[in-house]
Amino acid sequence: MKQKVTLKQIAKELDVSISTVSKALKDSVEISLDTRQKVKAFAKLYNYKPNNIALSLKNRKTKTIGVIIPEIVHHFFTTVIGGVEKVANEKGYNVIICSSNNSFDKEVINLEMLASGSADGFILSVAKETQLKKDYHHIDETMNQGMPVVLFDRIIDEIVCDKVIIDDAKGAQTATNHLLSVGCRKIAILTTVDYISVGKLRTNGYLRALRAYDIQEDEALILKIEDIDNCEAEISGFLKDKDIDAVFAVNELFAVTAAKVLNEQGKIVPDDVSIIGFTDGILSKHFIPSLTTISQHGEDMGVRAAKLLIDKLEGDDAATEEYRTVIIDTSLIQRQSTKKTKK
Amino acid sequence: MKQKVTLKQIAKELDVSISTVSKALKDSVEISLDTRQKVKAFAKLYNYKPNNIALSLKNRKTKTIGVIIPEIVHHFFTTVIGGVEKVANEKGYNVIICSSNNSFDKEVINLEMLASGSADGFILSVAKETQLKKDYHHIDETMNQGMPVVLFDRIIDEIVCDKVIIDDAKGAQTATNHLLSVGCRKIAILTTVDYISVGKLRTNGYLRALRAYDIQEDEALILKIEDIDNCEAEISGFLKDKDIDAVFAVNELFAVTAAKVLNEQGKIVPDDVSIIGFTDGILSKHFIPSLTTISQHGEDMGVRAAKLLIDKLEGDDAATEEYRTVIIDTSLIQRQSTKKTKK
DNA sequence: GAACCTTACGAAAACGTTTGCGTGTGGAAA
DNA sequence: TTTCCACACGCAAACGTTTTCGTAAGGTTC
Numbered sequence: 001m002k003q004k005v006t007l008k009q010i011a012k013e014l015d016v017s018i019s020t021v022s023k024a025l026k027d028s029v030e031i032s033l034d035t036r037q038k039v040k041a042f043a044k045l046y047n048y049k050p051n052n053i054a055l056s057l058k059n060r061k062t063k064t065i066g067v068i069i070p071e072i073v074h075h076f077f078t079t080v081i082g083g084v085e086k087v088a089n090e091k092g093y094n095v096i097i098c099s100s101n102n103s104f105d106k107e108v109i110n111l112e113m114l115a116s117g118s119a120d121g122f123i124l125s126v127a128k129e130t131q132l133k134k135d136y137h138h139i140d141e142t143m144n145q146g147m148p149v150v151l152f153d154r155i156i157d158e159i160v161c162d163k164v165i166i167d168d169a170k171g172a173q174t175a176t177n178h179l180l181s182v183g184c185r186k187i188a189i190l191t192t193v194d195y196i197s198v199g200k201l202r203t204n205g206y207l208r209a210l211r212a213y214d215i216q217e218d219e220a221l222i223l224k225i226e227d228i229d230n231c232e233a234e235i236s237g238f239l240k241d242k243d244i245d246a247v248f249a250v251n252e253l254f255a256v257t258a259a260k261v262l263n264e265q266g267k268i269v270p271d272d273v274s275i276i277g278f279t280d281g282i283l284s285k286h287f288i289p290s291l292t293t294i295s296q297h298g299e300d301m302g303v304r305a306a307k308l309l310i311d312k313l314e315g316d317d318a319a320t321e322e323y324r325t326v327i328i329d330t331s332l333i334q335r336q337s338t339k340k341t342k343k
Numbered sequence: 344m345k346q347k348v349t350l351k352q353i354a355k356e357l358d359v360s361i362s363t364v365s366k367a368l369k370d371s372v373e374i375s376l377d378t379r380q381k382v383k384a385f386a387k388l389y390n391y392k393p394n395n396i397a398l399s400l401k402n403r404k405t406k407t408i409g410v411i412i413p414e415i416v417h418h419f420f421t422t423v424i425g426g427v428e429k430v431a432n433e434k435g436y437n438v439i440i441c442s443s444n445n446s447f448d449k450e451v452i453n454l455e456m457l458a459s460g461s462a463d464g465f466i467l468s469v470a471k472e473t474q475l476k477k478d479y480h481h482i483d484e485t486m487n488q489g490m491p492v493v494l495f496d497r498i499i500d501e502i503v504c505d506k507v508i509i510d511d512a513k514g515a516q517t518a519t520n521h522l523l524s525v526g527c528r529k530i531a532i533l534t535t536v537d538y539i540s541v542g543k544l545r546t547n548g549y550l551r552a553l554r555a556y557d558i559q560e561d562e563a564l565i566l567k568i569e570d571i572d573n574c575e576a577e578i579s580g581f582l583k584d585k586d587i588d589a590v591f592a593v594n595e596l597f598a599v600t601a602a603k604v605l606n607e608q609g610k611i612v613p614d615d616v617s618i619i620g621f622t623d624g625i626l627s628k629h630f631i632p633s634l635t636t637i638s639q640h641g642e643d644m645g646v647r648a649a650k651l652l653i654d655k656l657e658g659d660d661a662a663t664e665e666y667r668t669v670i671i672d673t674s675l676i677q678r679q680s681t682k683k684t685k686k
Numbered sequence: 687g688a689a690c691c692t693t694a695c696g697a698a699a700a701c702g703t704t705t706g707c708g709t710g711t712g713g714a715a716a
Numbered sequence: 717t718t719t720c721c722a723c724a725c726g727c728a729a730a731c732g733t734t735t736t737c738g739t740a741a742g743g744t745t746c
Contacts (some may be wrong), residue, residue, distance in 0.1 A: 002487045006732060017696045022734060032694060047484055053405070053460035054732035056703045057396045064461075072440075073625075085442070089449075094456050096439040099416075099428070106432075113437050116347075117396035117702095118407075118461070141390055145347045179651055236364040256629045263631060283629055286599045288606060349702060360726045365704060375724055397702035402733045460732095691744075697737090708727075716721080 001214060005046040014042060016229045030286065056117065064094045065309060066119030066205045068110050070127045075252075075281035076298050077125065079130045080152065083302020091310050104129035115141075121148040121313050123305045126156060132195050134158075149313035150305045153296075154197060162308040163325040164301050168198050171330035172205025175248050175276045177207055178292070178332055180213050182339045184246035184274055188221040190235060190254040192228070199224075199318040202250040227252065237259045246274040246338075255291055259337065274338040290335035300328050348389040357385060361684045382649045385510065388600065399460065405439045408652060409462030411453050413470045415442040418595075418624035419641050423495065426645020427466055434653050447472035451481045458484075464491040465658050470498060475538050477501075485624035491655035493648045496639075497540060505651040506668040507644050511541050514637045514673035515548025518591050518619045521635070521675055523556050527589035527617055531564040533578060533597040535571075542567075545593040545621060571596065579604045589617040589681075595624045598634050602680065617681040643671050 016035065021200045024039035025048075031039075037049055045305075056062045065088050069077040082099060088095045097120065100107035107127045114122065122142065128138070128256045136159055143149050143161060152164040179187050189206045192199030203224075207217055223238045226233050235257050239247075247262075249255035255277030259269050267273050277284055281293035304326045354361045359378065367374045367382035368391075374382075385391075385462035397406045408431050410527050412420040424440060431438045431473045437464065443450035450470045457465065465485065473479070479502055486504060495507040522530050532549045535542030546567075549635050550560055563681055566581045578600050582590075590605075592598035598620030610616050612632055614668050 006572075007734095008732075018733085019697080019735080023695090026734090030694065035694080049455065049459045051400075051460050051732050052394055052456070053399045054701085055734085056460070057400055057731090058735095059393075059731050060701065061398070072415070072424055075416055079420075080417040081442070082444075085444075094441075094453075096441065096461075098437075098439065099424070099709060101425075101428075110437075112392065113395065116392045117394050117399075118439075145390075152648055201710095253629070260629070260631055282626060286596070286603070286626055286630070288603055288631060350704095353700075361703085362705075362727075363725060366725090369704090371705095373724065378724080394702050397731090398704085400701090401703050402731095403731065687746105689745085691742105693742085694727090694740095696739085701732090702731105704730090706727105706729095709725085711723085711725105712721105713723105714718100714719100714721085 005043075005048050006051070006052070007048075007089045010039065010042055010046070010048065014039060017122060029038045031100050035076075035122065049306040052312065061120050061313075063092060064096055064119045065306065066108060066111075066114035067097045068114070068124045068299050069099055070100055070125055072097070076279050076296060077218045079298030080125075080305070082306075083299035083301075084306040086299075087303050087306035087310065089324040093306075093310065098186070100127040100130075104135065105131055111138050111142060115145065116146055119147075121150070121309045123150045123152060123302075123309055124152070125153045128154075128196060131156070131197060136295070148309055150309045150312075152301055152305045156197075160323055162305075162307065162312065164303070164328065165307045165325065166296050166328045166330050168201035169205035169208065171249070171278065171296075172202035172250070173209040174205075174330065174332055175227060175278065175294050176206045176209035177212075177336065178334075179246040179274055179276060179302055180209065180215075182274065182341060183337070185215065186221070186244045187246040187248055188223070188239070188242065190223050190225065190231075190238075190245045190247060190249040190258060192250060193226050199250055206248055225254065232257050232261065236264075240265065244273060246276070249275065249277050252277050252279045252283045252291070252293070254289050255337075256283050259287065259289075259291070270337050270339045276338055284333075284335070287337075291335050292335045292338040293335050296330060297328050302329065345463055347393065347394070348386075350391075350392050353382065353385055353389070353391060357382060359366045367370055371590065374636075379495060402675075404463050404656075405461060406435060406465060406467060407439055408649065409454075409457035409460045410438060410440045411443055411450060411468045412440070412468050413443055413445045413458075415440070418626075419496075419622050419639060422641030423468075423645040423648070425495060426647075427649040429642075430646050430649035430653065436653065443470040443473075445471040447476055447478065454481050456486055458488065462658035464493070464652045466493045466645075468494070471497075474499070474540060474601045491652055493652045493655075495644055495648045499540075503666055505648075505655065505666050507651065507671065508668065509639050509644070509671045509673050511544035512548035512636070514621065514639070515545035515591070515593070516552040517548075517673065517675055518621065518637050519526050519549045519552035520555075521677075521681065522589040522591060522619055523558075525553065525617065525684060526560065527682075529564070529587045530589040530591055531566070531582070531585065531587045531650060533566050533568065533574075533581075533590060533592040533601060535593060536567050536569050539630075542593055549591055566658045567598065575600050575604065579607075583649055585609065585617060589619070592618065592620050595622045595626045595634070595636070598680075599626050599630050599634070602630065602632075602634070613680050613682045619681055622678055629674075630680075635681040636676050637673045638676050640671050647671065 007018045007021045011021045021039050024036045064101045086097050098110040152163045155163050191203045194200045239261050247258045259275055262273050269275055277293040280293050284291040284293045350364045354364045364382050404650045408484035416663045419477045428438050441453040493505045497505050537543045582604050590601045605616055619634040620634045623636050627636045
């Protein structure tokens with residue numbers, strides 16, 4: 001069990017100084033060709049790799065981007081990470097990922113840990129609990145210490161920083177419009193409680209679409225779900241014997257659960273009831289019937305977020321003071337869970 | 344845009360030495376109560392946080408576990424990460440996750456990056472490409488430098504280290520046995536090409552189960568799929584007009600694709616054909632019909648892997664030289680895609 | 687032989703910590 | 717008055733780098 005070899009050890013073995021070794025490895029002309037070759041051969045032999053920790057300490061930057069997401073078992077977030085990694089790797093940055101598990105405390109801990117040396121900047125989607133608590137001191141502090149933060153998807157209006165979002169309301173409107181356009185009129189919505197920003201926005205989009213069609217909003221057709229993990233019973237009760245011809249679900253799980261429940265209740269999707277979801281994940285794609293949905297283009301979000309962050313990291317201080325919000329277009333992906341034509 | 348505050352700055356402001364500040368913050372009795380309070384008040388005001396980089400450099404350990412997985416958009420791996428995080432957090436370790444995207448090069452880069460200072464040890468499931476290339480120098484080097492590595496799921500027999508696996512063959516045998524026990528006799532298998540270790544093992548388990556029932560192995564019932572992303576056409580062609588009463592799929596995607604294809608071909612699951620999958624993911628749970636499958640207990644794997652790693656990290660050197668392989672039990676999760684009783 | 691220039695290397699500081707040990711000050715004991 | 721001991725604090729080394737600057741040895745020029 002050898003230890004990692006350092007400059008000092010090489011220097012000692014070769015009976016030269018540490019600086020000579022360092023320079024030789026960098027092919028500095030200061031060092032004679034002879035010595036350079038000797039050092040490099042030795043370094044290769046012992047598989048010398050500079051210690052990143054020491055470098056980070058010295059350079060006061062880590063060339064690492066920290067990504068903190070609420071749930072790692074969530075397809076959308078992982079596609080975002082894919083986008084981040086793509087850009088980061090191109091620009092010579094590494095990416096480290098932490099999950100907050102939707103816990104405020106874990107979000108704080110992770111952020112502080114990464115902020116105290118491990119990363120130069122952050123790409124962050126806040127935990128559900130954080131949105132509920134409205135406690136953003138950890139994010140403020142991080143920014144105050146000069147580390148740029150880019151918020152995405154679940155953002156916080158009160159925080160001034162770069163942001164990458166989709167137009168949730170517009171996406172929801174598009175979804176609802178699609179249902180309307182194929183002739184549905186009695187459209188239920190399965191959404192989250194209001195403190196989840198994206199849920200609320202999507203609900204708004206739904207309402208806006210209805211109004212544009214002069215359809216009266218009906219409280220009885222709106223279900224706000226708190227406990228996502230046990231939504232089946234709730235959705236089942238809600239949908240039972242309800243006179244509807246379409247369901248708009250603000251996420252994938254609600255959508256497939258609705259499909260399942262309707263199926264059990266003897267309704268046929270999409271003939272009796274059309275279903276449209278949000279987020280183009282594995283479930284939507286492989287479900288039977290496959291689900292019409294709104295794609296959030298997660299990878300794009302990641303790409304844009306990473307670009308914003310790296311711009312800030314590498315920009316001269318002049319540009320540093322302005323913040324941008326990038327809005328990613330959503331798109332409708334038509335599949336089998338909605339009717340094709342007007343009846 | 345303030346910079347991070349350091350001990351030195353606090354020392355300067357308060358006109359004491361750096362060591363005094365450091366000791367005061369640690370409540371050392373060496374320092375007078377008065378000074379201690381003053382320092383602590385000041386530190387709190389300026390939100391002092393020790394710089395982890397400096398600490399890592401000094402202590403020559405990072406208290407961080409590096410996890411490298413082939414695909415982050417994969418439910419099984421994310422559950423493993425959950426388990427790792429659970430144990431790690433209990434023991435005061437942080438977890439950083441990198442994905443190799445199944446690329447050998449990215450695996451090497453990530454490992455080397457983390458190995459050169461960012462993590463004390465690794466939990467690793469190797470990339471597909473690495474299994475194909477059989478080039479493990481990066482792992483060997485990491486271990487040679489004294490950093491423990493725990494391999495899980497997609498392991499490498501040639502590397503001597505701690506490992507956490509499931510008994511893939513046994514799990515596959517259990518799956519196949521279940522099909523046999525409910526009366527299926529013409530059982531097809533959808534598996535991967537042989538260089539994927541888990542695919543091969545599961546194929547073996549399937550064959551073993553058949554043999555135990557004295558059923559002749561039939562090449563025509565075995566499909567080895569190379570290109571996972573475009574498996575639908577392949578599966579569809581394979582299954583077309585085939586006289587079978589069950590399908591065992593070595594992963595979730597193959598299982599749902601089979602269900603879909605059979606559905607399109609007018610077969611009813613499970614009445615005409617039973618399907619059993621491997622890995623208890625989102626798809627299996629929410630699909631209609633929900634899929635009977637073999638659970639790999641990903642979180643358990645993560646827990647065990649993290650424990651093994653931390654043992655090595657904190658163990659005295661005596662125990663360091665022995666390596667253990669933990670085999671996690673699989674279990675059968677019965678759902679709707681298999682028949683309930685013998686016909 | 688003196689003044690100067692190259693060449694080739696080493697010393698040291700810096701990044702931010704922790705910690706063992708040295709030391710100045712003041713008061714108490716003798 | 718001298719000796720001793722707590723007390724409260726500072727010094728310096730160490731972790732592994734990079735980089736600026738200094739300098740010895742040897743050669744060249746006049």
